[in-house]
Amino acid sequence: MSFRADIEALRPYLLRYASLQLRNREAAEDAVQEALLAALAAESSFAGRSNLRTWLTGILKHKIVDAIRRSSRERPLEGAEGEASADDLEALFDETGHWRDTPQAWPEKALEDKQFLQALEKCLAMLPARTGQAFLMREHLGFDTGDICKELGITATHCWVLLYRARMALRECLEKGWLGR
Amino acid sequence: MMMSCKEASRLLSQGMDERLPLWQRVRLRLHLAICDACTNFSRHLKVLRRAVARLYD
Numbered sequence: 001m002s003f004r005a006d007i008e009a010l011r012p013y014l015l016r017y018a019s020l021q022l023r024n025r026e027a028a029e030d031a032v033q034e035a036l037l038a039a040l041a042a043e044s045s046f047a048g049r050s051n052l053r054t055w056l057t058g059i060l061k062h063k064i065v066d067a068i069r070r071s072s073r074e075r076p077l078e079g080a081e082g083e084a085s086a087d088d089l090e091a092l093f094d095e096t097g098h099w100r101d102t103p104q105a106w107p108e109k110a111l112e113d114k115q116f117l118q119a120l121e122k123c124l125a126m127l128p129a130r131t132g133q134a135f136l137m138r139e140h141l142g143f144d145t146g147d148i149c150k151e152l153g154i155t156a157t158h159c160w161v162l163l164y165r166a167r168m169a170l171r172e173c174l175e176k177g178w179l180g181r
Numbered sequence: 182m183m184m185s186c187k188e189a190s191r192l193l194s195q196g197m198d199e200r201l202p203l204w205q206r207v208r209l210r211l212h213l214a215i216c217d218a219c220t221n222f223s224r225h226l227k228v229l230r231r232a233v234a235r236l237y238d
Contacts (some may be wrong), residue, residue, distance in 0.1 A: 017237050057237065086191060097185025103221040110228050111235070120232055138198065139233040145198045164194040171225045 003043050007036055010053055014060055020121070021064050021136050023129040024071070031067050035060040061141060065151070068133055072152045081130045084158035089168055103171070106179070116178050123173035127166055134159065135166035184212040189219045197226055 011032060018028035038059050039046070046055055080088055094100055110116045124132055134152060137143045143151070149159045175181040184192075189212045192205055201209070213220050 013237075090187075093185070093187040097187040099186050099190075099218050099222075102218040103225060105221050106225060106228060111232055117232065117236070120229075121236070124233075136233070139230055140236060142234075160195050160198060163198060164191055167194050167197075167226055167229060168190070170229060171222070 003046075004040065006052055007039055007056065010056055011036065013053065014056060017057065018060060018064055020124060021133060021140075022067055022071075023132065027067050027071065031060060031063040034063045038063075065137075065141065068137070069151050072130075079128075081128050081162070084155060084161055086161045086164055089165065092168065104181070110178075113178075116174070119174055119178035120170070123170050123177060126173060127169055131162050131166045131169070134162040135170075138163055184208050186212075186216065186219055189213070189216065190222055193219065193223050193226060197230065 014032045014035065015028055018031045019025060022028045022031060035056060039056055042059075046052070092100055107113070124136070127135065130152065134148055137148050137151070138145065145156060145159045145163070149156050152159070154162075189209060192201060192209050195201065196206075196209070213223065
C-alpha cells in the first residue's frame, strides 16, 4: 500500500480524535486535513521512524492546538463556563461541606477495563465544550495551566475551576455510566 | 482549622495542576488521613489522569 493510502486509512480514527477535542465537526475535519497534508509533505521525515498512527497523531495535536487557539480568540467563554467561581459545585456538598454522595472506591484495574475507557470517552464528549477542551489540554496534551490560560484567554483561577468542574463531572458521569451507581 | 471535603476536593484537583503551598499540603494530608471519601476521590483523579493520557494510544 502506498504511503498516501496508509495515511488515508487512518482518517476516521484521526477525525474521532480531533472531534473529541474540538467539539466541532468542521473544525475537526479541517485540522485532520491540515495534518494529513503536512504528513504527505513530510513523508521523507517519517521513513518508518515510528508507528504511523503515533506519528500522525503527533502532527494532528499541533493542528488541534492551533484550532483551539483560533476559536478561543473568536468565541469567548459563554454561560456557566464563563464563571470563574466554583459555586455551581456547591450542590455536591451539604451545608457542613461534606459530600452528599460519598465517593466510593473504584474497582481495581479500571485502566484495563474496556468498558471504563468507552464510558470515559462518552463522558468526555458530554462535558461543556471549553471545559472538555481545557481538561484534555491538561490531561491529554500535557499543557500546564499557565499555557491553558493563555490559549483560552482566561485567568489562572478560572482555569482551575474549569479543570475542577471537569473532574467532578467526569467522576459523576463514570459512576453512572460505568458502575451504574 | 479542620478542612471540609468541599475544600479538600478543590485543593486535590488544584494539586493535580500545580504544587500547592506547604501549609495547604499539610492540611490536606491531615484531612485525607481521616477521610475515606476524599481519599477515594483523590484516587479517582489519578485514575482519570492515567486513563486520559492513554486515550487513543
